[in-house]
Amino acid sequence: MFSAPRGTSDVLPAEQPYWREAIDAAERLCRLFGYARIDTPVFEQADLFERGAGEGSDVVRKEMYVFEDRSGERLALKPEGTASICRAYLQHGMGNLPQPVRLYYLSPTFRYERPQAGRRRQHTQFGCEAIGDADAAVDAEVIELLWRLYADLGLGDLVLLLNSIGDRTCRPRYLEALRAHYQPHLRAVCRDCRDRYARNPLRLLDCKQASCQPVIATAPSIIDYLCDDCRRNFDDLRRYLDALDIPYELTPHLVRGLDYYTRTVFEVQPRGGGAQSTIGAGGRYDALIEELGGKPTPATGFATGIERIVLNLRQQKASVPTATTPQVYVAHQGVEARVEAFKLTSLLRREGVSTVVATGERSLKSQMRQANALGAAWVAILGERELAAGTVQLRNMADAGQRELLQREAIQFLTGTTR
RNA sequence: GUGGGCGUAGCCGAGCGGUUAAGGCGCCAGGUUGUGGCCCUGGAGAUCGAGGGUUCGAAUCCCUCCGUCCACCCCA
Known part of the structure; x- marks a missing residue:
């Protein structure tokens, strides 16, 4: 892996x-x-x-x-x-x-x-x-x-x-003064600092070793130079x-x-x-x-x-910013409704409504579970009955309210409420 | 580059020489005939980080490597 x-x-x-x-x-x-x-x-x-x-x-x-x-x-x-x-x-x-x-x-x-x-x-x-x-x-x-x-x-x-x-x-004047200050302490100071002394004396001031603190404390301040x-x-x-x-x-x-x-x-x-x-x-x-x-x-x-x-x-910060969730989940039942649901999904997206459609062979129950897990605010359900009537069931996932609308009305409604 | 802790399913985590390798979360499916959240039932999913060794037997002990976390160096 x-x-x-x-x-x-x-x-x-x-x-x-x-x-x-x-x-x-x-x-x-x-x-x-x-x-x-x-x-x-x-x-x-x-x-x-x-x-x-x-x-x-x-x-x-x-x-x-x-x-x-x-x-x-x-x-x-x-x-x-x-x-x-x-x-x-x-x-x-x-x-x-x-x-x-x-x-x-x-x-x-x-x-x-x-x-x-x-x-x-x-x-x-x-x-x-x-x-x-x-x-x-x-x-x-x-x-x-x-x-x-x-x-x-x-x-x-x-x-x-x-x-x-x-x-x-x-700075060169200061580095000279700093080196002069360290010179007598070189044996007392940590190994890294001996290296810094030669390579990058400014960093001497940044050492966290306890043994080096006294030398840092008494070192000249660059501000004065x-x-x-x-x-x-x-x-x-x-x-x-x-x-x-x-x-x-x-x-x-x-x-x-x-x-x-x-x-x-x-x-x-x-x-x-x-x-x-x-x-x-x-x-x-x-x-x-x-x-x-x-x-x-x-x-x-x-x-x-x-x-x-x-x-x-x-x-x-205790507040966790919100994750992205679809506004509408389109569920369907029956082979005919599948394609219609796919189409409805596309129409909703064209209106700017974020929409996810159920895919695969899952039961309606399973689709509803998924809609819930995804955090969709609405579910549009298209079954054989709706297909025949040219309608769609619109379910509000928050209060479980549900009503049947003509597809055109449903699109209009969702476009309005999810804006 | 140096020193130390840790590595068990996607995640959390028990087991610490002989178990069909717990449990929880999550995922999937069902709980009658077209519907979520709670609950119940079932299922899938683990070469126990990898390789080598010790042992009749290793997730459990040893070694090496890799990864991860922490500290140092240094930096955002």
């Missing part, structure tokens, strides 16, 4: 309403905020992500689905959304559009990881990118959109973590967020796994959430477009995981 590959799963009809709810809310907000949808391929040249996320990032080092196609081209399944959007921005000359260009996407994303709660090898990201503007107002805008999304969905008790990780001018431009930008952002009454927690040790981030970084998680709890995250990436071969172009955005949203929706 086949089963879905490890770390992938089917979204069955019963869960679809949650997805609909999340996606509808996201798309409605995008219209409201002036973001236009863009779809990019699920795979791209592998280099795009290596240049984007960074060769040193875990995502490209060990989590990318890389493969060669039949012509030997090196491709990769999208491990994140931003690089593709930037590629499209460049490829289609969007630098000539009014800036910033506001885009959103809804896309499957792939990472080869050990599956875990809230973590799959294929997941779906909804993301917004505003490209071509360095104003902190744009950061505030995408954060507001993300925050509104969760609010509209009724997700409560979320925390917005906020930090600035500086830019090309000030921001250059004037970065500081101004960060102050602006906070003013905007304050003006919008969006609460945030300054988190000087918040860092991100992708190399392209500059200045603003943020993350949204349920308060007191466990390991894989972050439901949305993002930040500014002012150097990425240039890195991909464009002119220097500031940009900012976020991505949020639909599966993680759905996970939280299911936990937090």
Whole structure:
């Protein structure tokens, strides 16, 4: 027997309403905020992500689905959304559009990881990118959109973590200071941290090992090392967020796994959430477009995981959205009536009435049972007697009321009442 | 990639060396002559995750693999 590959799963009809709810809310907000949808391929040249996320990032080092196609081209399944959007921005000359260009996407994303709660090898990201503007107002805008999304969905008790990780001018100075701080503690610190010290010192701040906490606690704060431009930008952002009454927690040790981030970084998680709890995250990436071969172009955005949203929706919301049920079930008895029932079904559908017809050789009793199980509001019964009279029995499944109408009247009636 | 828990019909789940492998939900069919939801009766559906081993005998013990869940790494 086949089963879905490890770390992938089917979204069955019963869960679809949650997805609909999340996606509808996201798309409605995008219209409201002036973001236009863009779809990019699920795979791209592998280099795009290596240049984007960074060769040193875990995502490209060990989590990318890389493969060669039949012509030997090196491709990769999208491990994140931003690089593709930037590629499209460049490829289609969007630098000539009014800036910033506001885009959103809804896309499957792939990472080869050990599956875990809230973590799959294929997941779906909804993301917004505003490209071509360095104003902190744009950061505030995408954060507001993300925050509104969760609010509209009724997700409560979320925390917005906020930090600035500086830019090309000030971050190197900070990293120097951070390394200097760690140098004397290298033996006391965990193995991973020794590795981070060499490879990705910013991540030192993110370590959860108890042994490393004292060193983190006394580490210099990046906020104190921001250059004037970065500081101004960060102050602006906070003013905007304050003006919008969006609460945030300054988190000087918040860092991100992708190399392209500059200045603003943020993350949204349920308060007191466990390991894989972050439901949305993002930040500014002012150097990425240039890195991909464009002119220097500031940009900012976020991505949020639909599966993680759905996970939280299911936990937090008691109300289960309704599943799809037909309005009318057409039952029949006798060979002649079969075809007539099939025809009646078609006529009802042409009037926009969602209708299901009984198929196979089942007794009327069985058909009624099925109509009930499917949740049909009405059953139209066509037997030999009705066939002869050109009528149909209309049964209201809620109150068991039933009456006989001419077919034409029945169609008219159902069209009216089910609208 | 590392560590731990778990894998019995579509779903939940008992059994833990010798049973025709419980039970519930769901599905299908009947409960008289053309009709649902409740109830009653019957039925279908399981190579007990896969492969190997121990044993007279294995769903039950051992090994390997696969899957799943949880934690780490990292991330949405």
